[in-house]
Amino acid sequence: MSQVLNRLGKKTAKYIAVGRITLKQQLAYRMDFLMRSMFMLLILYVFMQLWTAAYSAQGGGLQATMGGFSLKDIIWYLVLTEAFSLAFPRLCTQIEEEVKNGGVAVRLLTPISYNGYQYFVYMGEGLLRFLILLACGSAIGLLFVGPPEFGGGWAAFAALGLGNFTLAFLLNLCVALCAFWVEETRGLEFVLQKLQFTAGGMLIPLDLMPHWLQQICVWLPFQAVLYFPAKAAVSGGAGLGGYLLLQLLWIVLLGGLAAWIYARGVRRLNVNGG
Amino acid sequence: MNVLETKGLAKTFRIKRKEAGLGASIRSLWAPQWIDKQAVGGIDLTVAEGETVAFLGPNGAGKSTTIKMLTGILHPDSGEANVLGYVPWRDRKRLAYRIGTVFGQKSQLWYHLPPIDTFELMSRIYELDRTEFRQRRDSLIERFELAPYLSTPVRRLSLGERMRCEIACSFLHRPALLFLDEPTIGLDAIIKERIRELIAELNREEGTTVFLTSHDAGDIERLCRRAVVIHHGGIMVDGPVERLKRDILRYKTVTIRTPDAAGPELTFDSTGKEHPAALLSLPFGTQRLPSEPALLKLSVDLTVTEVGVVLAELMSRLIILDVTIEDPPMEEVIKTLYERNQEIPVFEEGTPP
Numbered sequence: 034m035s036q037v038l039n040r041l042g043k044k045t046a047k048y049i050a051v052g053r054i055t056l057k058q059q060l061a062y063r064m065d066f067l068m069r070s071m072f073m074l075l076i077l078y079v080f081m082q083l084w085t086a087a088y089s090a091q092g093g094g095l096q097a098t099m100g101g102f103s104l105k106d107i108i109w110y111l112v113l114t115e116a117f118s119l120a121f122p123r124l125c126t127q128i129e130e131e132v133k134n135g136g137v138a139v140r141l142l143t144p145i146s147y148n149g150y151q152y153f154v155y156m157g158e159g160l161l162r163f164l165i166l167l168a169c170g171s172a173i174g175l176l177f178v179g180p181p182e183f184g185g186g187w188a189a190f191a192a193l194g195l196g197n198f199t200l201a202f203l204l205n206l207c208v209a210l211c212a213f214w215v216e217e218t219r220g221l222e223f224v225l226q227k228l229q230f231t232a233g234g235m236l237i238p239l240d241l242m243p244h245w246l247q248q249i250c251v252w253l254p255f256q257a258v259l260y261f262p263a264k265a266a267v268s269g270g271a272g273l274g275g276y277l278l279l280q281l282l283w284i285v286l287l288g289g290l291a292a293w294i295y296a297r298g299v300r301r302l303n304v305n306g307g
Numbered sequence: 308m309n310v311l312e313t314k315g316l317a318k319t320f321r322i323k324r325k326e327a328g329l330g331a332s333i334r335s336l337w338a339p340q341w342i343d344k345q346a347v348g349g350i351d352l353t354v355a356e357g358e359t360v361a362f363l364g365p366n367g368a369g370k371s372t373t374i375k376m377l378t379g380i381l382h383p384d385s386g387e388a389n390v391l392g393y394v395p396w397r398d399r400k401r402l403a404y405r406i407g408t409v410f411g412q413k414s415q416l417w418y419h420l421p422p423i424d425t426f427e428l429m430s431r432i433y434e435l436d437r438t439e440f441r442q443r444r445d446s447l448i449e450r451f452e453l454a455p456y457l458s459t460p461v462r463r464l465s466l467g468e469r470m471r472c473e474i475a476c477s478f479l480h481r482p483a484l485l486f487l488d489e490p491t492i493g494l495d496a497i498i499k500e501r502i503r504e505l506i507a508e509l510n511r512e513e514g515t516t517v518f519l520t521s522h523d524a525g526d527i528e529r530l531c532r533r534a535v536v537i538h539h540g541g542i543m544v545d546g547p548v549e550r551l552k553r554d555i556l557r558y559k560t561v562t563i564r565t566p567d568a569a570g571p572e573l574t575f576d577s578t579g580k581e582h583p584a585a586l587l588s589l590p591f592g593t594q595r596l597p598s599e600p601a602l603l604k605l606s607v608d609l610t611v612t613e614v615g616v617v618l619a620e621l622m623s624r625l626i627i628l629d630v631t632i633e634d635p636p637m638e639e640v641i642k643t644l645y646e647r648n649q650e651i652p653v654f655e656e657g658t659p660p
Binding site: 043044046047049050051054057058061062134135136138139141142143144145146300301302303 | 415
């Protein structure tokens with residue numbers, strides 16, 4: 034029993050070490066943090082103007098609600114979705130680069146699961162960035178629309194936050210692993226990103242979309258990445274159980290798909306370079 | 308005990324064929340043409356524990372492809388392999404605990420971090436015992452003289468410093484079998500020598516089996532006792548490096564520069580033309596190689612003379628500005644060997660009378 038625990042401990046330590054070294058390496062990219070933060074400020078400012086105009090055009094003025102969202106709700110919703118989507122690392126670019134320059138060999142030659150390694154790199158990179166962007170976005174939110182009234186929403190947000198990083202990772206991994214077959218995955222990555230923006234509810238909450246579109250989005254995994262945690266937060270944690278269950282379901286499904294793609298891909302992978 | 312055994316290992320790649328020009332590129336979008344290119348065609352190889360094997364061949368001979376199959380990152384089309392009791396491509400991860408790899412052109416060190424951080428990561432990935440790891444790390448740091456670079460980000464290290472760190476990193480988990488792919492490429496002579504010494508030392512002291520590919524004859528002479536030459540995906544020569552040296556590494560190239568602008572040719576032949584007499588006056592056991600006009604390039608056959616003797620003779624006859632002595636490039640050596648091997652069957656079969 035203690036031997037099993039010991040082995041398990043060593044396996045865990047392996048992946049934690051990957052996450053830790055990624056965090057360390059991240060600190061070398063200060064410029065990247067700064068650029069992302071600046072970009073986030075810009076986006077938030079633009080959308081704040083847009084939504085303010087949209088709400089003032091409504092009958093009730095700034096106190097009006099749309100699809101259950103007040104202006105304050107929608108701004109905080111945006112802060113959260115933007116912080117997430119700007120924090121997600123560019124997995125496709127990284128894996129494609131590794132396949133092109135043969136660096137993938139270095140990963141495959143060490144006793145660690147390739148997907149597991151990529152996951153912890155993704156988390157190490159993404160979570161730190163998310164915290165910084167969240168702090169940055171919150172400052173704007175506080176300044177323009179006042180403190181959020183999430184209440185129980187914070188807990189729901191935290192619960193869905195880890196899962197949504199995992200799901201974003203898996204979605205990207207499925208696309209990125211195509212680099213084992215084709216030279217170029219940028220096109221697919223582009224499509225995936227844009228689906229995230231729209232069907233994922235990054236710019237506009239799904240509730241404000243036409244009914245027929247909502248009906249489609251319900252069947253897609255994208256809503257579980259950005260929409261679920263942000264919506265659960267602003268609505269004070271309502272619907273958390275269903276969100277968690279659905280998110281988990283997608284994680285299992287896409288995790289299986291990614292494992293299957295990997296197993297097929299690694300067999301035919303031709304590692305480049307001498 | 309054998310650490311490595313292969314039987315009929317073969318790999319063929321399908322390559323998309325594309326003709327030049329935009330039209331051809333567009334056509335290949337919907338009607339791609341494929342050609343099969345055999346990279347490795349049936350390699351039988353056995354390596355015993357503690358051996359030092361040089362794996363040689365010109366570019367494109369299939370060296371890297373073979374190493375990739377032996378380390379399990381490439382699946383062969385046919386054939387068998389057993390490395391330390393594992394089928395590499397099936398038990399890649401389990402095999403990884405027992406082997407070490409150094410690629411001269413790929414880095415395992417984290418670019419923005421000091422090497423010591425990668426060492427720490429590797430200790431976790433290979434699940435090393437903490438105390439043992441620290442002892443091992445410190446002894447490698449001492450032997451490889453890495454102390455001054457340990458806390459410098461890798462991007463600031465010179466290539467030589469980085470390579471020493473790379474090799475030390477591959478030794479942390481005490482691999483039973485070490486694959487080195489061009490470990491000294493791009494390094495200067497002193498660092499090359501130092502790296503060879505370190506690898507030789509670890510082979511001697513820990514019995515690590517070394518499997519090396521290199522274009523540098525020095526790496527092979529200094530490190531390996533056995534040489535396997537492959538060409539066109541098959542084994543051409545397999546024997547002791549000593550014999551290889553006698554057969555093919557027996558030439559040195561001596562290049563001499565003289566102050567005479569017209570070149571040293573005049574010194575040998577007053578007519579200034581290519582003349583058989585000029586060749587006769589070359590030192591014994593040498594052959595003139597084509598070169599720029601101001602240079603005299605000689606191939607010295609070490610089985611009949613010595614570089615020193617040749618130089619002494621030349622010095623008494625010429626004013627010498629500069630001398631370089633080098634090994635002929637591996638490509639050339641193998642080409643000669645290959646051509647010789649090609650000739651033999653022709654002789655044996657004979658042409659119809």
